[in-house]
Amino acid sequence: MPLDSFDRKILDLLQADATLPVAEIAERVGLSPSPCWRRIRRLEEEGVIRRRVALLDAARMRVGVTVFVTIRTNRHSMEWAERFCRAVSEIPEVLEFHRMSGSVDYLLRVVVPDIAAYDGVYKRLIEMADLFDVSSSFSMEQIKYTTALPTGYAG
Numbered sequence: 001m002p003l004d005s006f007d008r009k010i011l012d013l014l015q016a017d018a019t020l021p022v023a024e025i026a027e028r029v030g031l032s033p034s035p036c037w038r039r040i041r042r043l044e045e046e047g048v049i050r051r052r053v054a055l056l057d058a059a060r061m062r063v064g065v066t067v068f069v070t071i072r073t074n075r076h077s078m079e080w081a082e083r084f085c086r087a088v089s090e091i092p093e094v095l096e097f098h099r100m101s102g103s104v105d106y107l108l109r110v111v112v113p114d115i116a117a118y119d120g121v122y123k124r125l126i127e128m129a130d131l132f133d134v135s136s137s138f139s140m141e142q143i144k145y146t147t148a149l150p151t152g153y154a155g
Contacts (some may be wrong), residue, residue: 001046003048006031007043007155008031008151009028010025010036011151018052018053022036039101040141043079048154063111065115065117065139066110067111067121067136068110069108069135070106072131074132080129084129088125093117094108094109094110094113096108118136
């Protein structure tokens with residue numbers, strides 16, 4: 001689906017604040033409200049806008065510790081991978097879960113309140129599958145965090 005400059009501006013605004021009224025979005029992008037609303041609906045229907053969510057403060061939710069976990073395995077069958085991926089996806093502390101290329105098979109971003117809570121996640125990981133290596137790196141400082149995707153490439 002090709003996106004024009006109006007669509008990209010709308011998406012930039014919604015990524016910054018999904019609660020903006022359509023009239024305000026329309027004014028900021030230079031459209032009248034009805035065509036703006038139709039564009040937003042089309043972006044939703046075509047899956048460009050997947051959903052609108054509230055972003056919570058990790059520290060206030062008591063999950064201010066971020067851990068990046070790399071996993072290597074000797075098992076590479078589809079059956080094993082499907083079972084492993086299903087099990088890891090059910091761990092609520094795992095916010096991101098990626099299958100990687102290179103020397104690492106999987107990368108996880110995990111949030112927890114402290115090291116003891118991470119140890120519980122670690123134990124669940126090693127109980128659910130035979131893993132060759134699990135390495136954890138604790139984030140010392142979050143320098144940049146955004147959920148906003150760059151819209152300049154779409155179109």
